Amino acid sequence: MRPHQLLVRLYPGAFRERWGEALEAETRAAGWRSWPGLILTMADLWLHPLLWPADSRLQRGQRAATLGVAAVLASAGLGRLAAEQGVPLTVRPSGHWPATACLTLLMLGLALVAPLPRLTGSTALLLAEVVVRRLGGPALLGAGALAAAHLAPGSLAATPWRYAVPTAWWGAIAIGAVQCCRVLASLTAPVLLAPGSGRLRLGLGTLAAATTLAGALVLGSATTHPHPGALAIAAGAALLIPAWTLARTVRDLRSVPID
Amino acid sequence: MQANDAQTLVLCVLADGPLHGYAINSAIEELVGERLGPGSLYGALTRLEAKELITPAEGQGRQRPVRLTPKGRQVLEQELRAMAKVARAGLKSLGVSTN
Known part of the structure; x- marks a missing residue:
């Protein structure tokens, strides 16, 4: 598993289900420079469960x-x-x-x-x-x-x-x-x-x-x-x-x- | 919100119609000269969807396009008017003509 895929896997499940595929594609294209932002957003989302995609x-x-x-x-x-x-x-x-x-x-x-x-x-x-x-x-x-x-x-x-x-x-x-x-x-x-x-x-x-x-x-x-x-x-x-x-x-x- | 706020930028480019994530970022690049980081883009989309300012657009395959809701359009208009007011005041103070 590549690092950007691993980072996307660490996002909340509800988020991954909604945006995981698109996020992975964008991160692959953007390269390693996008990783710090990816980590910050991941931490932010874990601290804000109310925002996760919902039915x-x-x-x-x-x-x-x-x-x-x-x-x-x-x-x-x-x-x-x-x-x-x-x-x-x-x-x-x-x-x-x-x-x-x-x-x-x-x-x-x-x-x-x-x-x-x-x-x-x-x-x-x-x-x-x-x-x-x-x-x-x-x-x-x-x-x-x-x-x-x-x-x-x-x-x-x-x-x-x-x-x-x-x-x-x-x-x-x-x-x-x-x-x-x-x-x-x-x-x-x-x-x-x-x-x-x-x-x-x-x-x-x-x-x-x-x-x-x-x-x-x-x-x-x-x-x-x-x-x-x-x-x-x-x-x-x-x-x-x-x-x-x-x-x-x-x-x-x-x-x-x-x- | 600020002029370079990721959420405002996303709302701005969605004003023309539904777009999916990659297309949103391309439109933002066209608008301000640089793309948002993937984390910022999808973080902004998540927040906007939670606030019911955008909603999934139906029937357009796997790319999951989103569109503005009436509430999102209203919020965007308010934000842009506020920004325009600040911009006009700032330019006037600088002695720069807005015409």
Whole structure:
């Protein structure tokens, strides 16, 4: 595979489906000088899922809602990662209240952006089928890791399995989070109904504030920690990426109609 | 938007009728003397389509032509009028005749 083909492959799938062939032809003709611009546009598009080509306005709304849920899951994961490094959100700068405020904002934002199920007999069946298909694997993996850790903690500690169990646990959480977002993104009306643009803007704005606060707290705690860990600092910095994406999406919602 | 903004340029060249990506870039080259980078061109097309200022033109094969929507035409007109106003004011300040 040639470099320009690889670069085009790295674009979001919805974009590739719409423009991939034409972009590849133009990039081939323009040569290597077009690669920096190609990379910048690719990064820009990944940070603006609302702009990706869509079949309908509803699908764009669904993507914005999924972005909100993904930001909550990413924040939870990165916050947990920082805590595992000895940098819990509650340590600094002023005890528990910033973390409580952060959690409250996250929950409020999640409640505002979460697509609502419209449950009839057939849609409930479809929803259950998709949830089992997508989340069954990671649920089993997580349950297996949990069972292994509880049932045979002593015998595992002396074997190479001591690394496999936490890897399986964290892997199950990561895969579960990704699959959760895929479920939300794949199910549109009438099964799941994304909120309207006003509620989405409010919800995504709230989540942007929550993730910014979480990032600032983790970075503040990590850098003032007696033994600052690179992983905790990276987790704090990484939290600012969803904050940026959410803030940009709120702005995009002014010009991109979704309802 | 600015006069050399990729989105404005794309809207401008689509004012004459539907075009596909390569033809849009050729028309831009004719208009301003240089082509947009592929990333800029298709990034602009993606944004314009999301804003519903352009839409796929039907029935013209694999090249995926696009055309202006009525909203796109309206936005383009507003942008061009604003630019023309700024250009007139700037040229007047410089003492350059616009006739």
